[in-house]
Amino acid sequence: MSSVELGGPPRTPDTNAHPVELGGRPPRTPDTNAHPAQDQLDLLESEAIHIIREMVGELDRPVALFSGGKDSVVLLHLASKAFWPARVPFPVLHVDTGHNFPEVLEFRDRTVERLGIRLVVASVQDYLDDGRLSERADGTRNPLQTMPLLDAIADGKFDAVFGGARRDEEKARAKERIVSLRDEFGAWDPRNQRPELWNLYNPRHRPGEHVRVFPLSNWTELDIWRYIERENIELPSLYYAHTREVFHRDGMWLSVGPYSQPRDSDVVEQRLVRYRTVGDMSCTGAVESDAADVAAVIAEVAATTSTERGATRADDRISEAAMEDRKKEGYF
Amino acid sequence: MVDLAPELSEASRLRSTDGTGAKGLLRLATAGSVDDGKSTLVGRLLHDTKNVLADQWAAVERVSRDRGFTGTDLALLTDGLRAEREQGITIDVAYRYFSTGTRNFILADCPGHVQYTRNTVTGASTADVLIVLVDVRTGVVDQTRRHLAVAALLRVPHVLVVVNKIDLVDHDEQRFSQVTEQVRSFTAGLGLADVRTIPVSALNGDNVVEASANTPWYTGPSLLELLGTIDPVRADKDERLRFPVQYVLRPQSAAVDPAHVEYRGFAGRIAAGTVRVGDEVVVLPSGKRTTITGIDTADGELEQAGSGQSVSLRLAHDIDIARGDTIVAAEGAPGVVREADAMICWLAEVPLRARQRVLVKHGSRTVPAIVAELHGRLDLGSLEAEAVDAFDLNDIGRVSLRLAQPLPLEDYGRSRAGGAFVLVDPQSGGTLAAGMVRFNGNGSGPGVPKLAIEWEI
Numbered sequence: 001m002s003s004v005e006l007g008g009p010p011r012t013p014d015t016n017a018h019p020v021e022l023g024g025r026p027p028r029t030p031d032t033n034a035h036p037a038q039d040q041l042d043l044l045e046s047e048a049i050h051i052i053r054e055m056v057g058e059l060d061r062p063v064a065l066f067s068g069g070k071d072s073v074v075l076l077h078l079a080s081k082a083f084w085p086a087r088v089p090f091p092v093l094h095v096d097t098g099h100n101f102p103e104v105l106e107f108r109d110r111t112v113e114r115l116g117i118r119l120v121v122a123s124v125q126d127y128l129d130d131g132r133l134s135e136r137a138d139g140t141r142n143p144l145q146t147m148p149l150l151d152a153i154a155d156g157k158f159d160a161v162f163g164g165a166r167r168d169e170e171k172a173r174a175k176e177r178i179v180s181l182r183d184e185f186g187a188w189d190p191r192n193q194r195p196e197l198w199n200l201y202n203p204r205h206r207p208g209e210h211v212r213v214f215p216l217s218n219w220t221e222l223d224i225w226r227y228i229e230r231e232n233i234e235l236p237s238l239y240y241a242h243t244r245e246v247f248h249r250d251g252m253w254l255s256v257g258p259y260s261q262p263r264d265s266d267v268v269e270q271r272l273v274r275y276r277t278v279g280d281m282s283c284t285g286a287v288e289s290d291a292a293d294v295a296a297v298i299a300e301v302a303a304t305t306s307t308e309r310g311a312t313r314a315d316d317r318i319s320e321a322a323m324e325d326r327k328k329e330g331y332f
Numbered sequence: 333m334v335d336l337a338p339e340l341s342e343a344s345r346l347r348s349t350d351g352t353g354a355k356g357l358l359r360l361a362t363a364g365s366v367d368d369g370k371s372t373l374v375g376r377l378l379h380d381t382k383n384v385l386a387d388q389w390a391a392v393e394r395v396s397r398d399r400g401f402t403g404t405d406l407a408l409l410t411d412g413l414r415a416e417r418e419q420g421i422t423i424d425v426a427y428r429y430f431s432t433g434t435r436n437f438i439l440a441d442c443p444g445h446v447q448y449t450r451n452t453v454t455g456a457s458t459a460d461v462l463i464v465l466v467d468v469r470t471g472v473v474d475q476t477r478r479h480l481a482v483a484a485l486l487r488v489p490h491v492l493v494v495v496n497k498i499d500l501v502d503h504d505e506q507r508f509s510q511v512t513e514q515v516r517s518f519t520a521g522l523g524l525a526d527v528r529t530i531p532v533s534a535l536n537g538d539n540v541v542e543a544s545a546n547t548p549w550y551t552g553p554s555l556l557e558l559l560g561t562i563d564p565v566r567a568d569k570d571e572r573l574r575f576p577v578q579y580v581l582r583p584q585s586a587a588v589d590p591a592h593v594e595y596r597g598f599a600g601r602i603a604a605g606t607v608r609v610g611d612e613v614v615v616l617p618s619g620k621r622t623t624i625t626g627i628d629t630a631d632g633e634l635e636q637a638g639s640g641q642s643v644s645l646r647l648a649h650d651i652d653i654a655r656g657d658t659i660v661a662a663e664g665a666p667g668v669v670r671e672a673d674a675m676i677c678w679l680a681e682v683p684l685r686a687r688q689r690v691l692v693k694h695g696s697r698t699v700p701a702i703v704a705e706l707h708g709r710l711d712l713g714s715l716e717a718e719a720v721d722a723f724d725l726n727d728i729g730r731v732s733l734r735l736a737q738p739l740p741l742e743d744y745g746r747s748r749a750g751g752a753f754v755l756v757d758p759q760s761g762g763t764l765a766a767g768m769v770r771f772n773g774n775g776s777g778p779g780v781p782k783l784a785i786e787w788e789i
Contacts, residue, residue, distance in 0.1 A: 197454060202763050307387055
């Protein structure tokens with residue numbers, strides 16, 4: 001590899017959608033304070049923007065994973081701020097399990113159109129239909145996302161894959177670098193990670209390899225929500241309290257829908273719930289909550305006694321190392 | 333100045349202002365040898381500050397029970413990988429986030445045994461505070477010296493030596509004083525700004541969150557009290573603007589607003605100093621001079637911005653600027669050099685030999701380079717250089733670099749941002765070394781290579 005001297009004009013975006021404004025926050029008044037104080041969210045925002053710009057500057061074909069979940073929404077918001085007044089110079093990728101919440105898919109499509117970004121969808125259902133994958137006995141599809149994800153990365157020749165994963169989510173993710181190498185099988189080798197020094201991120205890799213990049217590594221769930229409030233970021237409605245037909249299983253409230261059917265022994269009831277994470281309907285649980293707006297959610301998250309994945313993800317309860325095992329296989 | 337006295341007048345003064353509001357994010361890194369009880373200490377910190385949630389605690393209790401432990405093993409809170417839990421060891425740096433109400437912490441938990449320097453260097457490079465664990469029964473050992481040397485080399489502003497397992501020596505003041513004296517004599521020559529020792533039992537919680545009745549002879553603050561008093565160091569106050577250009581923003585037809593079709597700005601994060609509209613700046617390496625006409629963010633224009641902020645700068649003149657260039661304050665602008673003398677920590681399995689070809693990443697620029705000479709490896713016992721033919725994994729030593737293109741390098745002792753770089757393998761892309769530029773003079777040129785390690789940090 002020779003030295004990198006990228007720069008020059010930004011990439012042309014993939015669509016020519018009409019220009020739109022970012023977020024809903026009014027511009028800050030110019031700061032004439034001699035030493036403008038930066039709070040924690042300012043620091044985290046600047047750090048994430050630095051990481052995003054650095055990868056787009058160093059690599060040829062970045063892509064961002066975008067599910068419509070809160071972390072990926074924040075990630076995309078940061079990307080649009082990083083390149084303002086230009087549009088986000090890379091497409092987004094969604095691995096659709098086929099069991100997604102309809103309101104989240106609607107939100108996804110509306111968001112990429114608003115920002116003028118190309119959306120690439122990798123469909124788990126396609127893989128099931130033609131036999132490359134088969135349904136698991138437990139019916140969850142989250143672990144099935146890995147193969148379509150890796151194929152989409154290879155097909156798109158993507159060399160940097162941004163994800164919204166945070167280190168506070170899960171103990172295997174706590175071991176993750178901000179810029180993390182994946183071999184040509186997409187595998188993560190936690191025992192042989194590159195040292196990450198100062199903020200000199202090194203995304204170089206051999207052909208066929210790629211890097212996963214996690215600009216939100218140092219954010220906590222509470223930081224995410226405070227930022228959503230500060231930036232007035234829209235989220236899918238199911239993050240806020242609503243009445244839903246649910247049944248109780250494994251300590252979680254599962255939504256009654258085409259992909260998560262109650263068994264005869266399950267009691268179906270109407271409950272006021274919200275989702276702390278958004279994923280595959282068959283394995284993502286709701287929590288009982290009356291938090292109907294951002295401020296109420298912040299208060300709830302600040303006082304919570306359980307982790308978001310512990311509370312809401314069946315797939316992470318399979319074993320102590322469920323996430324680690326999925327990540328080694330190439331999962332995000 | 334080395335301050336190992338348990339009486340901390342500054343800490344007491346700062347402690348009295350606790351509770352007045354958010355005190356900013358503090359970045360910690362831990363270092364210790366195998367079995368020093370580091371994971372237990374981190375688990376204790378998380379647990380006693382009530383940062384362990386119910387489901388995490390339930391999982392730890394369950395695993396402890398399954399293993400037949402009599403109590404709950406706090407170390408299981410931080411050991412995230414299957415192999416770590418199975419072998420009872422820590423393998424890779426893990427990052428933890430905890431809060432005490434007045435302050436939020438990011439903790440890089442760096443394991444002590446495998447690739448230890450590599451992990452410690454990783455954690456220490458961004459740390460405000462390095463917590464070094466020592467077993468009171470064994471005192472300062474080779475790895476302790478290595479960790480302290482790394483802290484000095486990377487200029488970690490604060491070092492807290494946690495003298496652990498004080499319960500196993502009956503909370504004996506004498507033993508603690510002996511270890512403190514060992515630390516003092518080793519660090520005397522290192523030039524660390526702030527070193528303190530604390531007697532702790534991570535297992536029982538003595539002096540971790542609250543002062544312990546078991547050590548009445550220790551009148552200093554607990555570990556957490558101390559952490560609450562330390563001010564995070566974001567940048568040296570007298571540093572001037574250093575702004576590595578990451579990306580040139582020229583929206584043209586990709587503008588989100590037609591008003592910005594002609595926009596041209598230079599995006600980056602301020603590595604040091606501040607920038608104001610109207611400031612005179614120089615673009616390196618070209619040396620062209622111009623003026624700041626605008627400081628932009630997606631939220632609007634700023635009159636000025638400081639270290640750590642990601643912004644986009646507009647300039648008065650239409651100068652050719654690309655990613656990798658650095659915009660610096662016209663006053664005190666660094667020179668650009670093609671040769672440099674540096675301390676490096678070698679972090680790769682393959683040894684480094686003279687004349688090896690590498691890439692140097694500094695700021696936002698990556699240039700080919702040759703490691704022209706190895707000037708000696710640091711012997712941790714004597715803190716002196718020894719002549720070697722190669723650097724092996726975890727070696728710390730001094731080298732001369734020849735660069736294919738000029739870089740605005742500065743002495744790391746004067747500017748972390750201007751002096752830090754990494755060496756990258758041109759073939760695999762792997763990260764080979766952490767580097768810190770050394771200039772003997774005032775930053776005007778490369779220093780005269782000397783064999784002795786003289787760290788006037």
